Amino acid sequence: MTTPTTPMPYDRSLTHEIAARVLAAAVAEAGRNGWPMSIAIVDTAADLVAFARMDDAQTGSIDAAHAKARTAALYKRPSKVFEDAVTAGGQGLRLLGMPNLCPVEGGWPIVRDGRVLGAIGVSGMRADQDTVVANAGLAAL
Amino acid sequence: MTTPTTPMPYDRSLTHEIAARVLAAAVAEAGRNGWPMSIAIVDTAADLVAFARMDDAQTGSIDAAHAKARTAALYKRPSKVFEDAVTAGGQGLRLLGMPNLCPVEGGWPIVRDGRVLGAIGVSGMRADQDTVVANAGLAAL
Amino acid sequence: MTTPTTPMPYDRSLTHEIAARVLAAAVAEAGRNGWPMSIAIVDTAADLVAFARMDDAQTGSIDAAHAKARTAALYKRPSKVFEDAVTAGGQGLRLLGMPNLCPVEGGWPIVRDGRVLGAIGVSGMRADQDTVVANAGLAAL
């Protein structure tokens, strides 16, 4: 697992207002595309601040969205970093044995002024579509 | 534990739109009162559909709100029914050993046309205040 | 469960320096009394910041100390408040069914300027002795 030489610090001021705004933007983007998804917003401890499951989202997406958000918040990195490492095989496979780490694209830190406030996790469609929705949420930050 | 002789059937049509509307009304009521709370909306399987944690809500309210909603959805009754039974003592104490049952006021079924669609759970203040907020949410149904 | 009408806000600035200082003072007090204990310091999410188990502390004290600290941090109150409610019986018994709530004396919020930074939990001796040690820790704040 590659850790930045200067890890970003945390900022523990993720408000409900911010979380609700990011969530609404993500839900709107998913709706525009007709993608049924679950979307989780968590703080720096990976505790839930806001959550929405859209109609007909696969039930597994509930925990998957939370797991991706947890990963990004707890390790201060997009979950895709871990997906890529696992995909590369070899040493990267060790990540499958790390606690609280879901190595699947769709979890992204919520960053402001170089500090991690928490994370968004999206699940329900293809991983790149999950990321489109997460980015739409982050753009509302 | 009092079970209705004719238990209400489930209706699995709790949409994200309904859940978001109930949640928004509950959050607004809590905000008006200056009460920091967590509010969870779940379906008939007690799986999360919508969730919000307000600023400075005690961290314990996250799981507590979900636990109260779970209780109301899984057992088709307000969680206060179980609180009253535990309070009465004697046979009611057995409820403390029931799975997925939180015997604390604040979880209420979401009912439409005599059918249970899911539940709302509220935590963060006194139990009667939790109920005020839950009722404000249900009134938006 | 009685919640203060104006719940204390959280302050998420519990540093390692503070936690280590509180822990050292508590360990010193326990040592002076010859009491083998476990002592946990947690943040507002109940995640561990510092921990010490003294020689011959009963093994159960590890999780018990953490559970008491978790209770005080997540519910912003001394765990003794919940112990007293359970002891009174009746409605208080419902607390035995609350998630993440250990209703046993020994968990105390770490409060500064009217804000909850986290909590200390102590286990290993009689509850009142646990509190003596917790208070010694808090006095070093």
Next chain:
Amino acid sequence: MTTPTTPMPYDRSLTHEIAARVLAAAVAEAGRNGWPMSIAIVDTAADLVAFARMDDAQTGSIDAAHAKARTAALYKRPSKVFEDAVTAGGQGLRLLGMPNLCPVEGGWPIVRDGRVLGAIGVSGMRADQDTVVANAGLAAL
């Protein structure tokens, strides 16, 4: 998984004094390098004896440090041995299915006179940096 033909015996005399000394040396080394880390010291049952989380350590490091220490204590080997086996692929991949085994560098047995007293686990930076800090702790033994 390579198992020594003559596995080291356990020695259950890891005192709080030793654990605190090892922990302090590790924290000092991490501090000198400006590395925000979590550091866990466990006994032969992988139960926590001492723990510290430094400011801005990624939240995931709490459980990761414990998991690495647990691995080293429960299996009497550095967790890197398992990382190397997983990296080699083939039969080594089976380790991902072992209970209580985190195959990631950073967990090291605390050994004295050929006996395992417990383990130290470090998490928060690159794996080789985690090891630098663990070694600084062990040097204080």
